[in-house]
Amino acid sequence: MLKILAARYQQGFRTIGYPDRPAVLPDRLRGLPVILAGKCPDACTLCAQVCPTGAILPGQSLRLDLGRCLFCGACTEVCPTGAISFSNDARLAAGKRADLVIGSDGPKLAGGFDCQMFGRSIQFRQVSAGGCNGCEVDINVLTTVVFDLSRFGIKIVASPRHSDGLLVTGPVTRNMKSATIDTCAAVPTPRLVVAVGACAISGGMFRDQPEQNNGVTDLLPVDLFIPGCPPHPITILDGLLRLIGRVK
Amino acid sequence: MSYLQIHNGQALPFSQIPCLQFSEFRALTVEAITAGQRVCSFFAMPNPAADETGFAHLLVAVLASNADRHLSVLTSMVGPSFQSLTPDCPQFHMFEREIAEQWGIMPIGHPWLRPVRFHKPWNDAPEVWPAESAQLFHIGGGEAHEVAVGPVHAGVIEPGHFRFQCHGEVVFHLEISLGYQHRGIERELTGGPFKKSPYQIEALAGDTTIGHYLAWCRNLEALQKIPVPPRAEAIRAIALELERLANHTGDLGALGGDVGYLPTSSYCGRIRGDFLNMTALICGSRLGRGLLCPGGVRFDLDSPERIEKLQKALVKAAADTQTAIQLLWDSPSVMSRFENTGRVTREAAIELGLVGPAARACGIDNDTRRDFPCGHPLPEYFPDRPTHESMTGDVAARALVRWHELKKSLQFLLELVPALPTGPSKSLLPADKTPDSQPDALVVSLVEGWRGEICHTAITNAKGRLARYKVVDPSFHNWIGLGMALRHQEISDFPLCNKSFSLSYCGFDL
Numbered sequence: 001m002l003k004i005l006a007a008r009y010q011q012g013f014r015t016i017g018y019p020d021r022p023a024v025l026p027d028r029l030r031g032l033p034v035i036l037a038g039k040c041p042d043a044c045t046l047c048a049q050v051c052p053t054g055a056i057l058p059g060q061s062l063r064l065d066l067g068r069c070l071f072c073g074a075c076t077e078v079c080p081t082g083a084i085s086f087s088n089d090a091r092l093a094a095g096k097r098a099d100l101v102i103g104s105d106g107p108k109l110a111g112g113f114d115c116q117m118f119g120r121s122i123q124f125r126q127v128s129a130g131g132c133n134g135c136e137v138d139i140n141v142l143t144t145v146v147f148d149l150s151r152f153g154i155k156i157v158a159s160p161r162h163s164d165g166l167l168v169t170g171p172v173t174r175n176m177k178s179a180t181i182d183t184c185a186a187v188p189t190p191r192l193v194v195a196v197g198a199c200a201i202s203g204g205m206f207r208d209q210p211e212q213n214n215g216v217t218d219l220l221p222v223d224l225f226i227p228g229c230p231p232h233p234i235t236i237l238d239g240l241l242r243l244i245g246r247v248k
Numbered sequence: 249m250s251y252l253q254i255h256n257g258q259a260l261p262f263s264q265i266p267c268l269q270f271s272e273f274r275a276l277t278v279e280a281i282t283a284g285q286r287v288c289s290f291f292a293m294p295n296p297a298a299d300e301t302g303f304a305h306l307l308v309a310v311l312a313s314n315a316d317r318h319l320s321v322l323t324s325m326v327g328p329s330f331q332s333l334t335p336d337c338p339q340f341h342m343f344e345r346e347i348a349e350q351w352g353i354m355p356i357g358h359p360w361l362r363p364v365r366f367h368k369p370w371n372d373a374p375e376v377w378p379a380e381s382a383q384l385f386h387i388g389g390g391e392a393h394e395v396a397v398g399p400v401h402a403g404v405i406e407p408g409h410f411r412f413q414c415h416g417e418v419v420f421h422l423e424i425s426l427g428y429q430h431r432g433i434e435r436e437l438t439g440g441p442f443k444k445s446p447y448q449i450e451a452l453a454g455d456t457t458i459g460h461y462l463a464w465c466r467n468l469e470a471l472q473k474i475p476v477p478p479r480a481e482a483i484r485a486i487a488l489e490l491e492r493l494a495n496h497t498g499d500l501g502a503l504g505g506d507v508g509y510l511p512t513s514s515y516c517g518r519i520r521g522d523f524l525n526m527t528a529l530i531c532g533s534r535l536g537r538g539l540l541c542p543g544g545v546r547f548d549l550d551s552p553e554r555i556e557k558l559q560k561a562l563v564k565a566a567a568d569t570q571t572a573i574q575l576l577w578d579s580p581s582v583m584s585r586f587e588n589t590g591r592v593t594r595e596a597a598i599e600l601g602l603v604g605p606a607a608r609a610c611g612i613d614n615d616t617r618r619d620f621p622c623g624h625p626l627p628e629y630f631p632d633r634p635t636h637e638s639m640t641g642d643v644a645a646r647a648l649v650r651w652h653e654l655k656k657s658l659q660f661l662l663e664l665v666p667a668l669p670t671g672p673s674k675s676l677l678p679a680d681k682t683p684d685s686q687p688d689a690l691v692v693s694l695v696e697g698w699r700g701e702i703c704h705t706a707i708t709n710a711k712g713r714l715a716r717y718k719v720v721d722p723s724f725h726n727w728i729g730l731g732m733a734l735r736h737q738e739i740s741d742f743p744l745c746n747k748s749f750s751l752s753y754c755g756f757d758l
Contacts (some may be wrong), residue, residue, distance in 0.1 A: 004511050007511060007515065007572060007575055008511065010568070010571045011515050011571065011572065014518050026529050027532075028529075028530075028531060028532030028547065030533070030538075050443070052443045052444040052446075052447050053444065070537075071533075072447065072537070072538050126404045127400060128404075128406045128407055128429075129407070130429050130430075130431055130754070131406065131429075131454070131754070132754050133406055133454040133752065133753075134451065134455070134457070134535055134537075136404050137454070137455060138534070139404050141517070141524075143404075143517075144514070144517035144518050145517065145518050146517075146518050146521055156404060158402035160400075173428065173429060175428045175429075176429070179428070183400050204451075205444050205447040205448050206431050206432075206433075206448070209432050209436055211367065211430055212431055212432075229537065230454065232534070
């Protein structure tokens, strides 16, 4: 018992202050891309050529689809003028698929949800549908003392019957398609669906491969999109807090 | 003719590898396994000389003997079937099921032939499975019953199906059926490497990003003759050990959680994040995405401040893990749950070809880092050898092995980080084009990931493109070990046994 108390004292208080205080993020984190389309040289497509997932969209002005982006930074390495770069900002979640496409005018983050019907508490059931355990571990970490998700009234529960919605990760493999749909059907209505990570939103690096479904968006109605590969835990936390109106 | 000795991460012309008649191949393989070698990789590919020889496929086997530090390879040509090796060498069981699934080649006499990942054969061959009722084990009798769990489980965890065959409270056998995570990565790599290939390799198993991508980089470096500077090798070694530290810490905490011991569980959940944040300090990604590249690393520990920050975090984590994890061994209630739970015998572990901490916990002293060294030279004390009390093959042993490994990895990093070699962190390649790969060549790269031996085999065609890229995650060897561990246990011990192996679903499903 004394050893436990000594350990408790040594470990200290570890819960972060987010969202009341800004998150402390690594300086090399590749967060929200900053696009300065005015800097693009004429007819330059270098960034689109190296992008592994086609996240840089064809067209007149430089636009990037956060739903496909792996945040690998290959585009910034080839860009001759610095028209595209990654900032340290981890807030990325959007409420509509179209809002994930960003240009020079920056992002349109999620907000204005009507989650009153769930009261002050939302329970999620997580479904990994071909997720590589990257998004899964970064969701799991939200339940540790560092992020302490339950202090916001958000919990991850064991059964879809006990939940208000699903957190889906992975491109939805052929072998997980029916289980994903069944799990959603087991959630009582009204229910929420959150797509976490590039795979769940667009298929990510597996897009257009025959064994998967290019994500969950055409299977279930998605209420919140959290981009990243995998998203930083702060990105996921920020998205969920926007859903309950704790962050606006 | 016999198996040809090769070296970890060194390419050689494919024509040098002996190709034997199957009967001879089989006899040599059984002899080698009986003499104490084990299978690292065994797979089929289309035979480039199919028209002349009449055999449609090539079988390629990679064997290793850790004690003799001997890695070897042999091939054979086969038609629509071959005589299964599994009855003589059980460790081939999953490899032969995989070959049957990918190419429709029948391993005649396989005792337990059923799909691995539930996909159609790659070559449109007819499927070779027996009737569905013959695929699953069944148990009969008055008290006998089966409990089916999954694919969707109670935690934030990947999907898999588990079927417990029970007699009353006692589990006779656990049958594990996976494939839900199958994304078709291996097949997609044929003809590559493509633009998206590196990212798919990083996502083979997201918790082993560094381990798998390191094997990929080494294969490309061997095929394209790219040198790797010493500083890059040192940073790679740091990243590989940080990945091990994060996962060992997280799992030891989760083992505490599975027996209701919350102090260790809650501290370790947080300390695991501290290790991930150290990787993020180097490259911006907690899982090490984008840290490595063929020829070195994309991110250097460039400033004294960054190195000092990393060193300070390591010192802090060393103190935190010591108090948090030692509590497990100081708590009799924890030890009474760990000890004698989920025991796998040394004999079974050898026969099934288990790898990594799960094998070391059975007293099998195999470690790729020491036995097939590649990259940064390691000091004498590292990696750790299992101690006598960590060889009992139960949950306690698997936990103890990982606790010892964790301490040794920390010691290694605390010495390496302040003494990084100087020089560039990647070799300067011509920016305009990637170098060509050696045509008609084979290279095998072994990396000791945190779960155990990762084996990537690359074979190039006449144009230097990938004719076959074979990935073996340690989980591919070890899932059957979990099945063995559950025998004569209670179902309620499943979470504890499962976590003590902590295997990958997507690494297995590919």
